[in-house]
Amino acid sequence: MIRLLCAASMLALAACGGEAAKTTTWEVTEFIGPSPFHGLHGLAVEEDGAILAGSVVGQAIYAVNPQTGEVTTRMGPPDGMADDIAFGPNGEMAWTGYLTGKVFIQDKGGQPRMISSGLPGSNSLAFTKEGRLYFTQVFLGDALYEADPAGVAPVRLIRKDLGGFNGFEVGPDGMLYGPLWFKNAIVKIDPKTGADTIVADGFQIPAAANFGPDGNLYAIDTKTGELKRIDMKTKAVTVVATLAPALDNLAIAKDGTIYVSNMADATIYAVNPADGAVRTVVSGPLATPTDLVITDGPEGEKLHVADVFAYRVIDTATKAITDPLRMYRNETENQLGIGAGKSKVLITSWAAGMVQVVDRASGAAVIHHGFTAPTDALELSDGRLIALEAATGTIRPVTDAATPAEPIVSGLNYPVAMVEAADGKLYVTETNPAATGALASVDLATGTITRVLEGLAGPEGIDIGPDGKIYLAEAGAGRVIAFDPATGTKTVLAEGLKTGLPGAEGTLPAYTTTGVAVSKKDGSVYVSSDITNAIYRLVPKTE
Structure with a gap:
């Protein structure tokens, strides 16, 4: 249970025996409710009709009741990481660990x-009726394997x-049917x-294709959100x-119902192909909320959220x-860190080596690549833009170069x-896997x-x-703690919050930042949960 903790001890009584200073406690509530997944990717349908859904960030395979x-x-971390899931002819299940570069199989019971390792970006896979297994690398590689x-x-x-052979399936003719993500077409291989x-073109970003019981091929376009039917006789x-x-994958049940996942x-979704x-x-209201920052202005107070698959803005009053930026609808990359200043919001993606600068007034966004695992970025009070690199331990300017x-800054x-x-100093959290964490000035x-x-424990x-x-x-x-730089004292505001998602193999210690704003x-404090995908609000109560 979350504890409500006193955040200010009583001050000494006045010499004349006056009243003690009032104390502050913190009321903890869920400001934005939880989401069941950490982003959604591959889908598969079991014999009994249950939907299996894979998550890369959550490193898990979930079972979903379709009704x-x-x-x-x-299956949870670490082996549960699944970008795609497929069933074989004997009930065996296989899945891909996208970040770890591994492929797993589990016989029934x-x-x-x-069964494979060392291939980062292991992405989609499918069995033949005879039990042969094919899989692909996409984004972190580009290849087809058996x-x-x-x-x-x-x-x-x-x-x-x-060209990015993504969510594919084996057709009745033994050919592999699926999208070429970077070539805007559905092909057979x-x-x-x-x-x-x-087989069909005219897609903007095709993400997956599966055959329905009617013999037609169904495909999704992640950029437009369209689910399309390809008539295999006429190719219409x-x-x-x-x-x-931001659609990711689809799976089709025996009755023809098409299930589609949306990562953002x-x-x-369950779609009836007939009508x-x-x-x-x-x-869920959010996908995987990580870092947070608050701005205030004529439009009111806004909480900006790096939600891994979208940049979201929440009105704290209503x-x-x-979502000003959403993966694949807009030009952006996995949002894992966020900062702001008077005129800019800066989004970082350590996974993509990216810093994206968003103009608060116009919404115009510019992407800067080439950073080494950037975890945060800021617009300083003097207008300079800076980025924090986890892998190098440095702070760099963000420029148009x-x-x-x-x-x-290094070290x-x-x-x-x-x-x-206010005095121009920076305060930086450090999470060192070889030692305890620290707060640095x-x-x-x-x-x-x-x-x-x-x-500190993972600041x-x-x-x-x-x-x-x-x-x-x-x-x-x-x-959550408060540190007073004037006195060097710290106070605990709340404990028992659901934070600290385990990092995937080969990633940063702060895998998904627990944001604070x-x-x-x-004086309310907003905290993201990378376990439940909720956002807490800690409200000060003076007694």
Whole structure:
């Protein structure tokens, strides 16, 4: 249970025996409710009709009741990471670990076995009726392979440089049917030779294709949100339904119901192919909220959220949620860190080496690549833009140059997030896997780093309150604390928060930042949960 903790001890009584100072406690509530998934990717339908859904960020395979939307975890981290899921002819299940580069298989009633490794971006896979297994690399590679389900023989490379052969399926003729993500078409590929033939074009970003029981091929376009039917006799293409962009995969049940996953909205849709009717099986308000920042202006106070598959803005008064940038609808990349200043919002993606600068007034966005695992970025009070690199432990200027500028600060230990104080100093959280975490003060003029608070359990998100205190999340302990730089004292605001999602193999210690943002209007503290995908609000209560 979340504990409500006293955040200010009683001050000494006045010499004349006056009243003790009032104390402050913190009321913890869910500002935005939870979501059942950490982003959604591959889908498959079991014999009993249950939907299996895979998550890369959550490193899990979930089972979803198609009627009630009830979600249970079938397999958790780390082996549960699944970008795609497929069933073989004997009930065996295979899936791909996109970030880890592994492929697993599990015989019915057995334990998971790794049958391929060392291929980052292992993405989509499918069985033939005879039990042969094919899989692809996309984004972190571009190739088609055949794997030995027994895990004895090495994988067989069929072809490289296809153009992103994403969610595919084996057709009745033994050919592999699926999208070429980067070539805007649905193709069939001969698994013997790797030769491809276009089946349908005119897509913007085709993401997956599956055969229905009617013999037609159904495909999704992640950019437009369209679900299309391809008549395999005439090759005519028709739109069955239009859903929200950022679609990832689809699976078709025996009765023809088409289930479609949306990674940005943590949603599974059920579509009737006969009339295009759409039913939401399960959904959540956010996908995977990570870093947070608050702005205030004529439009009111806004909470900006790096939601991994979308950049979202929440009105703190009404809780209304908008998404100025969404994966594949807009030019953006996985949003994992966020900062803001007077005129800019800066989004970072350590996975893509990206810093994106968004103009607060116009919404115009510019992407800068070439950074090394950037976890946060800020617009300083003097207008300069800076980025924090976890992998190099540096702070660099963000400029319009073709490559990132030289560091202005070096020597940080796996920095996660930063905030600028009124005196121009930066406060930076450090989460070092080889030691306990720390809060560092950084003088940008000299590059001097001073650890002002050590022994922290996974410090991540950080902000400064209207009282001048530093508020930060100890994600590893599910705790939020306030640090007073004037006195060097710290106070615990809340414990028992659901934070600290385990990082995937080969990723950063702060895998999904537990964000912290403090309202300058009323002192409320907002904290993201990377376990439940909710956002907490800690409200000060004076007694």
